[in-house]
Amino acid sequence: MVSLQLQDLGAAYGGNQVLSGISTPPLTGGQLVALLGPNAAGKSTLFRRIFGLLPGSGTVHIDGTDSPNPIAYMPQDNGSRPVLSVYEAILLARMQGRRLKVLPEDHAEVERVLDVLDIGHLRSRNAGDLSGGQRQMIGAAQALVQNPRVLLMDEPTSALDLSRQIDMLTLLQRLAKEQELLIIVALHDIGYALRFADAAMVIDKGRMIACGPTAEVVTAEMVREVFEVEARIEPCSKGSPQLIVERRAAQPSDLRPGGML
Amino acid sequence: MSSKADIGEQAQAGRDFYRALVIRRQLILVALATALAFSLCVDLALGPARYGLGQVVEALLWPSQVDEQLRVILWEIRMPVALMALVVGASLSVAGMQMQTILNNPLASPFTLGISAGAGFGAALALAFGVVIFPFAVDYVVPVNAFLMAMLTSMAIYGLSLRRGVTSETIVLLGIALVFIFNALMSLIQFFASQQAVAAVVFWTMGSLTKATWPKLWISLSVLVIALPLLARRGWALTAMRLGDAKAESMGVRLRSLRLEVLLIVSLLASISVSFVGTIGFIGLVGPHIARMLLGEDQRFLLPGTALSGALILSIGSICSKMIIPGTVIPIGIVTAIVGIPFFLYLILNRRVATW
Known part of the structure; x- marks a missing residue:
């Protein structure tokens, strides 16, 4: 592993x-x-x-x-809008450093990822015409297709x-x-x-x-110190922990005239 | 997620979709190549002595069986000019396309980055004052001067791109600044030069294929033949660059080294071309855009498509330059701009898919 x-x-x-x-x-x-x-x-x-x-x-x-x-890396930036179909944009991530010819296993891998992410219906769409959310899914597919x-x-x-x-x-x-x-x-x-x-x-x-x-790392103290927010962590009705935000923790700047408090 | 049978069907659907895409692009490339072959024949047929297409094809395929006069005119006078149009058109178009790719800017071309203007300045130095930068090629003073200045310009851009924090936008801005500097220097040369020299400089900057000879053609062709496989080898990485720097990097593309490698190759392509035929500004900008509209971004198709579309545009320009005023060959740089830009505007304004 x-x-x-x-x-x-x-x-x-x-x-x-x-x-x-x-x-x-x-x-x-x-x-x-x-x-x-x-x-x-x-x-x-x-x-x-x-x-x-x-x-x-x-x-x-x-x-x-x-x-x-x-290691594969999916950056935050969704990239520019080139004239490439979604299928090609995903295939492109797999083909880097490989020969120019696309092999059957490359197609199979692209289709597997399209299926895993449930975006097969976008296959023939122009990647540049997609919404931000759809392009984020393509980004995930580009990372996953590199195996x-x-x-x-x-x-x-x-x-x-x-x-x-x-x-x-x-x-x-x-x-x-x-x-x-x-x-x-x-x-x-x-x-x-x-x-x-x-x-x-x-x-x-x-x-x-x-x-x-x-559970050990994400605590109310950590949230207060790092994110400057007062919060509680409590189990929800199904027992999973959930974050309940109470208020923004007071900062010295908030006490000045014009500050948040 | 789907079952294995569904996945099998979907994989087949994906392969079918991709195969259709590839076949469509291959057909477009074949159509471009066919149009280019036809255009070459028409270009060869036109001139002070006009020939039929049948005669041209016969002279091309069986030169020993045709009339001596026809053979000499076609093979020794018109062929280097007609082929030079193809080679220079392809070279400038490929250079422009790769500059647009590595700088991620639709305005990048040998013209807008100052390479053509640098070549013009080098040529003007030779034409106006006989200044020889490289004294060992006296027969080729003008093209050698033009080439060296074009390469110097490219190296200035290359040097800048090595500096940390320099973006592709900065490089394009530097190119535009260089265009202004070289244009000012050209004006200065023309101010001090004799009337004949001014006429020669102006004619050179208009771009003309009539300067073509077999040796110049072989040199240009050799550079193109070496450059194309080098660029094709980087096809996947160059296509990824059009997704933006962050995306390309995340796919493992080494942006810095790839940019420098491609900039060097295309600088050589552009410098050789403009040094032999003068300033032809339109091809390096428009050839790539037309190819991109037809073929998309996949460089395995875009690269040959760009070469073919550039060659075709300049070949058609060569035909038009002989037809507009019978008996006069109008400089090709003027013709390509007058005929080509309205066509380009029509394509841009009526396109169905945004290419940038």
């Missing part, structure tokens, strides 16, 4: 240190891990550093796979409607279990992290705040 461990990861843009000292215990396949943090905490940067797009200090250890490209063992997804639900958000996270949870993938998902909705994620990583200002089982 695949295992990912980060050791003292750091990264800098120009002279600014944007990530430092990011370490985790070994994160094994079969888990959905939520990456949480406020805006500009460094979530996207951490993904880019793990994927190898940003140089920096520290090491990314991957064990338990002999795949030459074990990764570790999947990094930067806010994959941000443009989806409520039912699609739940569908997507349920699907990722199931894929992680069935295919023993390690899926790390950057999320802004802490409630979703509580409901769907097996583990959570919290970063703030480029530093790791906590990493471990979701």
